[in-house]
Amino acid sequence: MSTQPKKRNFKRDLRLTVFIAMAVFVFGGGVLYLRAVSNRGSEPYIQIKMDEGYGAKAYDSMGANDATVTNALWKSEDECKTGKCLYLDGTGDYASIPDFALD
Numbered sequence: 539m540s541t542q543p544k545k546r547n548f549k550r551d552l553r554l555t556v557f558i559a560m561a562v563f564v565f566g567g568g569v570l571y572l573r574a575v576s577n578r579g580s581e582p583y584i585q586i587k588m589d590e591g592y593g594a595k596a597y598d599s600m601g602a603n604d605a606t607v608t609n610a611l612w613k614s615e616d617e618c619k620t621g622k623c624l625y626l627d628g629t630g631d632y633a634s635i636p637d638f639a640l641d
Contacts, residue, residue, distance in 0.1 A: 584635065591622030596633050605633040 585600040591612045596605040609631035613623050624633065 586633070586635075588624040588633065589621045596624065598635075603635050605635050607633050 583600055584598055584603045586596050586598050586603075586605050588596045588605070590596060591614065593612075594607050596607055598604050607624065609629075610633065611625040611627075611631075613625050615621055617623070617625075626632070
């Protein structure tokens with residue numbers, strides 16, 4: 539009788555990580571920084587700093603998996619802990635990445 543290791547649901551894990559990061563940002567007033575590591579290796583393949591300060595995109599500094607910002611507000615340096623930041627009030631605002639980035 540052999541036991542196989544459980545397969546991890548990477549999409550679910552990343553969504554949970556993003557949700558927790560957003561909650562910490564909204565309620566903790568901290569700097570939001572998303573960095574994902576796949577089960578393909580230990581190197582991150584998505585790194586979104588969310589410090590652009592303008593526009594509808596938060597750019598991935600590791601490649602082409604940019605996040606689309608919806609209903610959130612960009613804040614200036616005087617309103618953030620470091621640099622510019624993305625403000626999420628918890629009501630219909632979010633940043634999303636393409637599904638293919640999770641495969």
